[in-house]
Amino acid sequence: IERLAPNGAVIGPTFRNDAAAVVAALEALTELPDSLPFDLSLEDGRSVTINPDMVERREETANVSGEWFTPHVIEPAFGFDRIIWHILDHAYTEGEKEGEDYNHLSLAAGISSIDCVVLPLFDKGGMPELATEINATINAVPRLRAQLDSSRSIGRRYARADEIGVPWALTVDHTSLEDGSVTVRRRDDQVQVRAFVDEVLEHLRNNSLDSLF
Missing domain, CATH: 3.40.50.800 (Anticodon-binding domain)
Known part of the structure; x- marks a missing residue:
């Protein structure tokens, strides 16, 4: 899987008290931006700008043990x-x-x-x-x-x-x-x-x- 790995050495001094919220928002991303910089929405509704030096794009292997999904079909019971x-x-x-x-x-x-x-x-x-x-x-x-x-x-x-x-x-x-x-x-x-x-x-x-x- 591909993800954006936060660079704590840059994010910490830049966002100070909001650094943890920025890291959490980066790790929660399900769709990665096509290019940098980009605007990142935090949990409280605020938006911050993520510059190229704040993250590193990585490809990692992850073990997925289960996946939940909602099927788009009707399954009638004909008793x-x-x-x-x-x-x-x-x-x-x-x-x-x-x-x-x-x-x-x-x-x-x-x-x-x-x-x-x-x-x-x-x-x-x-x-x-x-x-x-x-x-x-x-x-x-x-x-x-x-x-x-x-x-x-x-x-x-x-x-x-x-x-x-x-x-x-x-x-x-x-x-x-x-x-x-x-x-x-x-x-x-x-x-x-x-x-x-x-x-x-x-x-x-x-x-x-x-x-x-």
Whole structure:
């Protein structure tokens, strides 16, 4: 390495009480001047002029045992929890619907923990009983998971299902009691179609309910 070796015989008499500060500043230099004389900044902010007779330019060999540096790269950690977090963050949106907060988790049907919710339109007239039966039928199928929800208004129940990422809502209404069909609601655009329970069940098995729309 190249450094400027202080000449104490000249620096001492020239700078007197500041000689030690000048020597320390010279030894702390990381970039050497191209030519002499040059201005040297001291630790207290003052500047002094270093003449050619005050220093000697030397090349020395030094043993470096370690070196610290900051890499200019990003080193991400792709653990499983990080992947799940990014999926949820990408799918989750917050908004407003009919003057109320409306949160929406747009998970793909294949990764949603609940395949569908079964909702009786009213908590009377045989609708709860039929909804319970349909819910049990779906849950009896391996790898399918349905959830029954009968509390509060139908709009509020739709919103609750959307918030936790349920892709489909099956609504049991008066027509369901007559012919066994249900209203199938798609979470992401709220479009609804009617279909018979057996048909819905088959599409749930094959993850193909979108084909009804």
